[in-house]
Structures are given as C-alpha cells and as structure tokens.
Amino acid sequence: MQLKDSFYDVFLESAGAFQDKPLLILPQRQADAWGVPIEMTYGDTLEQIQGLRRQYQAKGLRAGDRVALAFESRPEFVYHYLALNGLGVCVVPLNTDLTVSELSYQIGHARCGAVIGLEVLEKQLASAIEATGREVTLSTHGPEGLGTIWRANDIVTPQSPLQRAAAILYTSGTTGKPKGCVLTNVYLQESSAYNVRMPGHLAFAEGAERTMNPLPLYHLNAMVNTLGAAILTGSAYVMPGRFSATNWWNDIAETKTTRFKYLGIMIPALLGQPESARDRESGVTCAFGAGVDPALHERFEKRFGIPLIEVWGMTETGRILIVDREPRHIHTRACGRPQAGLQARIVNDAGEPVPDGTVGELVVRHSAENPRYGFFDSYLDDPVATEAAWEGGWFHSGDLCTRAEDGMFTFVDRKKNIVRRSGENISSAEVEAVLVECPHVKQVAVMAAPDELRDEEVLACVITTGDDVRDHALALSIFHFVQERLAYYKTPGWIYFVDELPVTGTQKVQKHRIFPNGFNPNVPHIHDLRSYKRWKK
Incomplete structure (x- = not known):
C-alpha cells in the first residue's frame, strides 16, 4: 500500500471514487x-470536513497542535477528526462517561490546547479544563467558538507528516493512571489496511459492505478499524449509538447492515431476546469481536445463522489475530492467527519461546527487520514503559495464551493487573488508589471476578479501619465513595471484607491466594453491589 501524508488524504481519494456511496448510516x-x-x-461528508478544515485553519490551528474531541459516537466526531487530521493536528478522543477528575487528567496529560465537543457536555468539559489549571480553550460550537490555542513549549512536531502524532488514545495500564498511546499517520493507515486484508470468504465487498459498530469512537475498534476499513473500501459505517439488544435487529434491518462488531457481553443479551421467524433473515453475513462465551458460541450461530469471528487486538498493535478459517474451535477461547504483516509467538518469563501447547505470554511484532512498524509510536511521555513493552524486540501483550500446531492462538488469562468489564479495561491499581483514600479502608486489593453478563466485574477485597460494622451499609458507603471519583463502570461490583490479605516476603499482595479455588460469591462478609452500577449521563 502506498502511504499518504495523512488519513485525511486517504479519505479524499475515497471520496473522489465513491462520492455517491453512503459512508455514515444511522437508524432512524x-x-x-x-x-x-x-x-x-x-x-x-467531504463537504462537512472541508468546511471545518477551512474554519480551523482560519483560527490558526497548525501541525502539532493537540485538540481533545468530545462528540461521543456521533457523526460530528468523524467530521472534526478528519478535518483536524488534514491540518496535522493530533486529536485526543475523550470518554465522557469519565468523571471530571479523570477527564482533567487526560486533557492535562496530553497537553491539549483546546477541547471541542457537544453543547450538552459544556459544563462537564469546563469543569475538567478548570481542574487542569491551564488556559485551555473550550468550544461547544465547533471552530467558531475557539479562542486562543494554548500550546506547550516542549512538544516536538516531526517534519514528516507520516511520523506526526495523529491521535492519542488512552488505555488502562497496570500502574494506576491510564497511558496515552501515541498513534501516527502510519499507524492509522497500516491498521486500517491490515483490517481490510481478510481471507476471501470474509473479504470486504468494495463499495457495498455496511458494518454496524456499537463500540465508542474513543476506542481503536470503531475509530480506526471500522471507520478506517470503511473508507479504504468505499463501504459504510453504521452508527447505532450505545448497544441496545431490543433495537439491534430492527436497526440492522433498517440500515441494511451486512456485518457487525461485537463484544462478548452482547451475545447473551441478544440470545435473551424473544425468538422470531426473522432471526435467520437479518442479511448479516458475519460478525467480528472478542470474548464470546464458548458455551454460547454455537447456540448463537445456530439460532441466527451468523458466524462469530473471534479476534485478538490491542490499541498498541493496531493489528489483530483472527480466527480466519475452519476449524474455528468455537467451544474454546481460540482468538486467532496472525495475517501477513504481523508475527506472533508465546514466550516464558525470560522471553524465550515455549513449545506449542504451553501457556505463556503472547508477544507480537511486524517483522524481525522492523518490529515496531505500524504499531503505536509510544506511551506519551513514558519512554521507560514504552521500552519495557518492547523488551527483546517483541511487543509484550500481557495476555497468557497457548499456540496450537496449526498456528491457532487460544486465550487463557490476563497477566496484567486488569479487569475487563463490558469491553472496558479497568486498572486495578487505579481503583485501589481511590479506595485507600476512603476513611473506612485500611488496605485493599482489587481484582477481577467472573461475571456471566459482563465478562468480569470489579471485586474489592477490603480491610477496614477502626471498629466499623462490616455490613451492607458500610459496603454501600465505600461504593458511593468510589462512585463520586471514578467512572461508573470502575466502581466495585463486589466488596469483600477480609481480616488480612495474603502477601509475599516483600509485602506484595498475592491476589491469586484470596480465592485459591476460584471466586465464591457465597463466602461470609461479601456484598453484591452490581445492581447499584448504573450509567448516567
């Protein structure tokens, strides 16, 4: 593929070739x-983008500026993202489900000069900016509302447009605060192209596919993989907003969707809908996602006649493993094989390859000659973490997997200290850092508890201070303390009061020893708070 200076230039070419084809489609x-x-x-779309680009340019935006976007998963995000990309501006997509303090951290850490977003979010965004202590300009009226752009003096802008930071996506790490993944114009193009290179039976029909994706545009999956693949192939991106099981099949029929993206949490929700004669008449040929429960995989495919194609990927890699052919091993957690442009293997703690069938860490790279090509550029302002992730010339995923003789990789567990709930990666360390500030908490260990609906749920194992009565009221008080400080999905769904936490000789908590025989929701002093976790705008 011949790379262009920016993804905006890629869009210009596609807009010329597919001018009358739909790019963005919404249910009524x-x-x-x-x-x-x-x-x-x-x-x-071209008309919208060009108009915004001229306005931003007139306001003085230039290559190297950083602008946070708060448009949720609406068409406006696409317009502003590509308009700014055409000027060499780096965008920082914001998850507005986050609290003011969490948003403030990302805006400040990325050293954004401006925040552009929806009018309904103005109060929240203004509070987040105020908390940064910087003169960051805010506009909920697009370029017209922009004031002076604040610029950090130490941001270096590469002369090559391809190597410039085009986006910074925040992803949870194991050290508490989210890490900012710096993505270049090379990444945007190579990642999009890789996701188009499907085997024949899964290939994109140029100018014809309609991919519905309910995942948020501040994630790689929607912003790069889905939107990027659509633009490269003259296809359409169907935008249904937040996932709704009750509206799902109606939306698919109305928009004439041909394929969709899923998370494991969606599958039981769709199976829970009343059966209908049209279950096998959706017109969808295939779906791509991760985390489907092996016990439900075959049941879904038999009922709806749609193959669920499991994949593995990370923001850092841009590329995926894909279960590309039969046998797909749908009764296991098979997560795929690499396609051309990605190499993968399993290693032990010393970084040495292990025999097929042995559990180890999944590591990936582009090639031996150029291992980092097309991957993320770096963790923002964290060269130590960046180099640690690339130890030995391979990117270390932190996921434990096995490899079979036929090249199929199967997911086993996560090595990193992460809770994966409904597609969101939650740093245990981040939740622990908030909990220890609670006056009722002396010591805490946060870990993942299995959850039938959401894959995993946040479990906080708490040693209390003083003589607090360890009842449901206390658990709820601790829950509300966290709820006020973190996004709703990060709050503990379970709180387990313990007398002590198992530790090593160096006082590191051994979380695997808390429930050595697997999570048990029936032990004394454990409180189920999942029903209190509700999304609120």
Whole structure:
C-alpha cells in the first residue's frame, strides 16, 4: 500500500471514487435523537470536513497542535477528526462517561490546547479544563467558538507528516493512571489496511459492505478499524449509538447492515431476546469481536445463522489475530492467527519461546527487520514503559495464551493487573488508589471476578479501619465513595471484607491466594453491589 501524508488524504481519494456511496448510516431512532440525517454519502461528508478544515485553519490551528474531541459516537466526531487530521493536528478522543477528575487528567496529560465537543457536555468539559489549571480553550460550537490555542513549549512536531502524532488514545495500564498511546499517520493507515486484508470468504465487498459498530469512537475498534476499513473500501459505517439488544435487529434491518462488531457481553443479551421467524433473515453475513462465551458460541450461530469471528487486538498493535478459517474451535477461547504483516509467538518469563501447547505470554511484532512498524509510536511521555513493552524486540501483550500446531492462538488469562468489564479495561491499581483514600479502608486489593453478563466485574477485597460494622451499609458507603471519583463502570461490583490479605516476603499482595479455588460469591462478609452500577449521563 502506498502511504499518504495523512488519513485525511486517504479519505479524499475515497471520496473522489465513491462520492455517491453512503459512508455514515444511522437508524432512524438515532438520527432523530441526534438531529442528523440518516445517511451521509462520501460527498456529503467531504463537504462537512472541508468546511471545518477551512474554519480551523482560519483560527490558526497548525501541525502539532493537540485538540481533545468530545462528540461521543456521533457523526460530528468523524467530521472534526478528519478535518483536524488534514491540518496535522493530533486529536485526543475523550470518554465522557469519565468523571471530571479523570477527564482533567487526560486533557492535562496530553497537553491539549483546546477541547471541542457537544453543547450538552459544556459544563462537564469546563469543569475538567478548570481542574487542569491551564488556559485551555473550550468550544461547544465547533471552530467558531475557539479562542486562543494554548500550546506547550516542549512538544516536538516531526517534519514528516507520516511520523506526526495523529491521535492519542488512552488505555488502562497496570500502574494506576491510564497511558496515552501515541498513534501516527502510519499507524492509522497500516491498521486500517491490515483490517481490510481478510481471507476471501470474509473479504470486504468494495463499495457495498455496511458494518454496524456499537463500540465508542474513543476506542481503536470503531475509530480506526471500522471507520478506517470503511473508507479504504468505499463501504459504510453504521452508527447505532450505545448497544441496545431490543433495537439491534430492527436497526440492522433498517440500515441494511451486512456485518457487525461485537463484544462478548452482547451475545447473551441478544440470545435473551424473544425468538422470531426473522432471526435467520437479518442479511448479516458475519460478525467480528472478542470474548464470546464458548458455551454460547454455537447456540448463537445456530439460532441466527451468523458466524462469530473471534479476534485478538490491542490499541498498541493496531493489528489483530483472527480466527480466519475452519476449524474455528468455537467451544474454546481460540482468538486467532496472525495475517501477513504481523508475527506472533508465546514466550516464558525470560522471553524465550515455549513449545506449542504451553501457556505463556503472547508477544507480537511486524517483522524481525522492523518490529515496531505500524504499531503505536509510544506511551506519551513514558519512554521507560514504552521500552519495557518492547523488551527483546517483541511487543509484550500481557495476555497468557497457548499456540496450537496449526498456528491457532487460544486465550487463557490476563497477566496484567486488569479487569475487563463490558469491553472496558479497568486498572486495578487505579481503583485501589481511590479506595485507600476512603476513611473506612485500611488496605485493599482489587481484582477481577467472573461475571456471566459482563465478562468480569470489579471485586474489592477490603480491610477496614477502626471498629466499623462490616455490613451492607458500610459496603454501600465505600461504593458511593468510589462512585463520586471514578467512572461508573470502575466502581466495585463486589466488596469483600477480609481480616488480612495474603502477601509475599516483600509485602506484595498475592491476589491469586484470596480465592485459591476460584471466586465464591457465597463466602461470609461479601456484598453484591452490581445492581447499584448504573450509567448516567
């Protein structure tokens, strides 16, 4: 593939070739809620982007500036993202489900000069900016509302447009605060192209595919993989907003969706809908995602006639493993094989390859000659963490897997200190850091508890201070303390009061010894708080 200076240039080429084809499609219910058309062609989208680009340029935005975007998963995100990309501006997509302090951290850490977003988010964004202590300009009226752009003096902008930071996506790490993954224009193009290179039976039909993705645009999956692949192939990106099991099949029929993206949490929700004669008449040919429960995989495919193609990927890699052919081993957690442009293997703690069938860490690279090509550029302002991730010339995923003789990789467990809930990676260390500030908490260990609906749930094992009565009221008090400080999905769904935590000789908590025989929700002093976790805008 011949790389261009920016993904904006890639879009220009596709807009010329597919001018009258739809790029963005919405169900009527979502178009009405957002006050936008149900369909935007490549030509329509080009007009929007070009207009915004001229306005941003007139406001003085230039290559190297950093602008945070708060448009949720609406069409406006696409317009502003590509318009800014055309000026060499780095975008920082914000998850507005986060608290003010969490948003403030990302805006400040990325050293954003401006925040552009929806008018309904103005109060939240203004509070987040105020907490940074910087003169960051805010506009909820696009370029027209922009004031002076604040610029950090130490941001270096590479002369090559391809090597410039095009986006910074925040992903949870194991050290508490989220890490900012710096993505270049090379990454955006190579990642999009890799996700298009499917084997024949899964290949994109140029100018014809319609991919529905309910995942948020501040994630790689939607912003790069889905939108990027659509643009490269003249296809359409169907934007249904937040996942809704009750509206799912109606939305698919209305938008004439041909394929969709999923998370494991979606599958039981869809299976829980009443059976219908149209279950096998959706028109969808295949779906791509991760984390489907092996016990439900075959049941879903038999009912709906849609193969669920499991993949593995990370923001850092941009590329995926994919279960590309039969046998797909749908009764296991098989997560795929690498395609051309990605190499993968399993290693032990010393970084040495292990025999097939042995559990070890999954490591990946582009090639021996150029291992980092097309991967993320770095963790923002954290060269130590960046180099540690690339130890030995391979990117260390932190996931424990096995490899079979036929090249199939199967997921076993996570090595990193992460709770994966409904597709969100939650840092245990981040939640622990908040909990230890609670006056009722003396010591705490946060870990993952299995959850039938959401894959995993946040479990906090707490040693209390003083003589507190370890009852449900205390658990709820601790829950609300966290709820006020972190996004709703990060709050503990379970709180388990313990007398002590198992530790090593160096006082490191051994979490695997808390439930040595597996999580047990029936032990004394454990409190189920999952019903209190509710998304609120």
